[in-house]
Amino acid sequence: MKMKRVLLWFLLGCLMIFYLLPVYVMLVNSLRDASSVSLSTMWELPHHLSMQGFIHAWSLLSPNLQNSLWMVFPSALISSVIGALNGYIFSKWRFKGSEFLFALLLFGFFIPYQAILLPLVRFLQWINLYGTIPGLILTHVVYGISVTTLIFRNFYIHIPNSIIEAATVDGAGTLGAFWRVIMPLSLPAFAVALIFQFTNIWNDFLFGITVVPNPQSQPVTIALNNLSGSFSVDWNVVMAGAILAAIPTALVYIGLGKLFVQGLVSGSVKA
Amino acid sequence: MIHQHWISRHSGVLILLPSLILTAIFVYGFIGSSFFISLTNWRTLSVDLSLRDPLWQTYADLLSMPRFQADLRNTFVFTTLFILFAVSLGLGLAILLDRQLAGKGFFRNTFLFPYALSFIVTGVVWRWIFNPETGINLFFDFLGINQALESSGMSPLSPGWTTDPSVVFSVNHILSQVWPAGGDFQIEWGIPVALIPVAIAATWQLSGFVMAMYLGGLGGIRPQIRDAARIDGASEFRLYRSVIIPMLNPITISTVIILIHVSLKIFDLVFAMSGVGPGFATDVPAIFVFEMMFKAARYNLGTSASVVMLILSSLVIVPYLMHSLKTRET
Numbered sequence: 001m002k003m004k005r006v007l008l009w010f011l012l013g014c015l016m017i018f019y020l021l022p023v024y025v026m027l028v029n030s031l032r033d034a035s036s037v038s039l040s041t042m043w044e045l046p047h048h049l050s051m052q053g054f055i056h057a058w059s060l061l062s063p064n065l066q067n068s069l070w071m072v073f074p075s076a077l078i079s080s081v082i083g084a085l086n087g088y089i090f091s092k093w094r095f096k097g098s099e100f101l102f103a104l105l106l107f108g109f110f111i112p113y114q115a116i117l118l119p120l121v122r123f124l125q126w127i128n129l130y131g132t133i134p135g136l137i138l139t140h141v142v143y144g145i146s147v148t149t150l151i152f153r154n155f156y157i158h159i160p161n162s163i164i165e166a167a168t169v170d171g172a173g174t175l176g177a178f179w180r181v182i183m184p185l186s187l188p189a190f191a192v193a194l195i196f197q198f199t200n201i202w203n204d205f206l207f208g209i210t211v212v213p214n215p216q217s218q219p220v221t222i223a224l225n226n227l228s229g230s231f232s233v234d235w236n237v238v239m240a241g242a243i244l245a246a247i248p249t250a251l252v253y254i255g256l257g258k259l260f261v262q263g264l265v266s267g268s269v270k271a
Numbered sequence: 272m273i274h275q276h277w278i279s280r281h282s283g284v285l286i287l288l289p290s291l292i293l294t295a296i297f298v299y300g301f302i303g304s305s306f307f308i309s310l311t312n313w314r315t316l317s318v319d320l321s322l323r324d325p326l327w328q329t330y331a332d333l334l335s336m337p338r339f340q341a342d343l344r345n346t347f348v349f350t351t352l353f354i355l356f357a358v359s360l361g362l363g364l365a366i367l368l369d370r371q372l373a374g375k376g377f378f379r380n381t382f383l384f385p386y387a388l389s390f391i392v393t394g395v396v397w398r399w400i401f402n403p404e405t406g407i408n409l410f411f412d413f414l415g416i417n418q419a420l421e422s423s424g425m426s427p428l429s430p431g432w433t434t435d436p437s438v439v440f441s442v443n444h445i446l447s448q449v450w451p452a453g454g455d456f457q458i459e460w461g462i463p464v465a466l467i468p469v470a471i472a473a474t475w476q477l478s479g480f481v482m483a484m485y486l487g488g489l490g491g492i493r494p495q496i497r498d499a500a501r502i503d504g505a506s507e508f509r510l511y512r513s514v515i516i517p518m519l520n521p522i523t524i525s526t527v528i529i530l531i532h533v534s535l536k537i538f539d540l541v542f543a544m545s546g547v548g549p550g551f552a553t554d555v556p557a558i559f560v561f562e563m564m565f566k567a568a569r570y571n572l573g574t575s576a577s578v579v580m581l582i583l584s585s586l587v588i589v590p591y592l593m594h595s596l597k598t599r600e601t
Contacts, residue, residue: 008367008372012367012378015364015382016378016381018475019381019384019385019475020381021400022385022393022400022475025396025399025400026396029399039405040405040409042399042406043409082289082290085286086287086290089283089286089287090287093283095284098283099596101287102596103596104294104299105290105294107298107589107592108294110532110584110588111298111302111581111584112577112580112581112584113536114536114556114557114577114581115301115305115577115578115580115581116298116305117305117560117577118304118564118573118574118577119300119301119304120301123301142293142294142297143297145290145293145294146294149290173282174283175282202389203388203390203391205391205542206538206539206557209561210561210564210565221391221392221539224391224392225394225395225539225542225543228398235399239396242392242395242396245389245392246389246392249387249388250387250388252387253383254380257380261383
């Protein structure tokens with residue numbers, strides 16, 4: 001029994017090393033000063049801590065971090081509100097064919113977006129939103145609707161129908177019942193949907209790089225990739241940049257981990 | 272009054288209508304449009320929507336391109352490696368944490384943490400870890416492995432990782448025996464070594480997700496079942512192998528399908544970590560589509576490759592969606 005316990009802790013220790021290795025690499029190399037960044041000292045602790053890397057990365061990435069923020073909040077909010085309304089109809093006001101429509105809607109979450117990319121770009125050019133943050137917001141809202149609908153539908157299924165029947169007997173319409181009795185109960189689902197969308201949209205790369213060609217208007221993931229590919233930037237700056245780009249979703253994860261797990265499990269279709 | 276009645280009866284559809292219209296245009300309309308473009312002559316910057324003759328010529332061109340053949344091979348190899356690694360590691364983590372343990376929450380949160388990060392962050396960091404000049408190759412020096420090898424007359428161990436162009440376990444000669452046309456392949460069918468580090472980075476990012484799925488399933492197994500097996504004298508190993516893991520089958524299926532779906536369209540991680548690689552050793556269809564559409568302006572070729580991607584992932588996703596929606600009905 002004792003042997004097994006030792007083995008268990010040994011395994012967990014090795015696994016912790018594997019999972020924390022990249023975090024270690026990011027931290028120790030982002031805190032080095034440019035003069036001591038070299039290939040041979042990658043694993044060593046810095047002799048003295050320097051914020052140079054972060055200051056430089058911040059000056060390069062802060063416009064893109066702002067772009068990401070401007071993109072992520074409206075997209076997450078709008079797609080969640082639309083998802084709540086859809087989920088409400090698909091769970092509480094089913095009609096003939098509504099299940100089929102739901103499946104059609106849900107399919108949109110699972111397509112490889114490459115298959116819509118060229119028409120999307122042409123369409124955004126046509127409505128003059130190509131290369132802009134509003135264009136990205138529209139894109140993320142449209143392709144986010146399916147998963148937010150799924151999250152809310154799976155949540156509302158567990159709310160008894162009698163609540164809505166009671167409200168409609170009192171004279172409330174479909175929307176009235178939603179507003180009066182469903183919305184006040186929806187806070188947990190909103191938290192899950194908002195976190196899921198925040199993480200997904202913040203981490204997006206494909207739409208960012210294809211919809212917005214101008215480096216000044218691009219989200220931070222694209223700017224970070226450009227930074228990492230350029231030979232003129234020292235890699236303490238790249239590692240600091242990676243940390244800056246990771247902080248928002250990492251904070252959401254650390255602060256709201258439980259809701260985060262619910263979100264990723266509900267992204268797997270089963271109610 | 273009648274008017275109002277009509278609205279309340281149909282308000283469900285009315286509320287859904289904007290989303291349905293958007294989906295009709297942005298998902299189905301755009302897929303149709305991509306498919307149409309893949310059949311046209313549009314292969315320069317100037318739009319040319321005349322149909323090709325023969326109609327499927329772009330697909331024939333695509334499938335005979337060595338680069339796209341390599342992409343299909345890489346997708347297949349990467350998906351297999353990644354699922355093997357991520358599912359076994361994720362299941363292992365879940366079983367390790369499926370007991371009374373000090374700091375259990377801390378371990379679980381650490382293992383899941385990479386899932387919150389962007390594939391770009393993962394790619395940027397792992398690219399340095401697998402850099403042949405530095406990264407883990409320094410460990411081989413540090414641990415004295417290389418000195419030992421050199422002193423015994425062998426060459427030092429310094430894998431090229433993502434820069435290694437070699438393809439191992441090539442099956443070309445077997446293919447050419449069972450299928451005469453198989454000899455015409457311009458690429459080697461085997462495991463590109465350079466894909467292994469990419470699969471490891473993807474495993475780092477997603478094995479925590481697999482663990483979370485399994486932990487959810489393990490939490491749903493009633494303790495009586497374990498007790499019954501223990502009373503029957505089953506060892507811990509037998510308990511998991513013969514009782515618990517089979518009970519987790521539905522979770523394994525969902526997880527594998529989600530991972531296949533991630534893997535078939537993988538783009539950002541490869542793009543940031545290794546790009547197309549030496550001799551297209553780490554190229555994937557998503558990068559091919561991106562380059563054809565946004566760098567080379569070969570629009571018909573790019574859209575045809577994207578249609579192939581869509582078909583591949585639909586083969587996995589459509590049955591899964593149909594099944595899970597059907598079982599939930601009852």
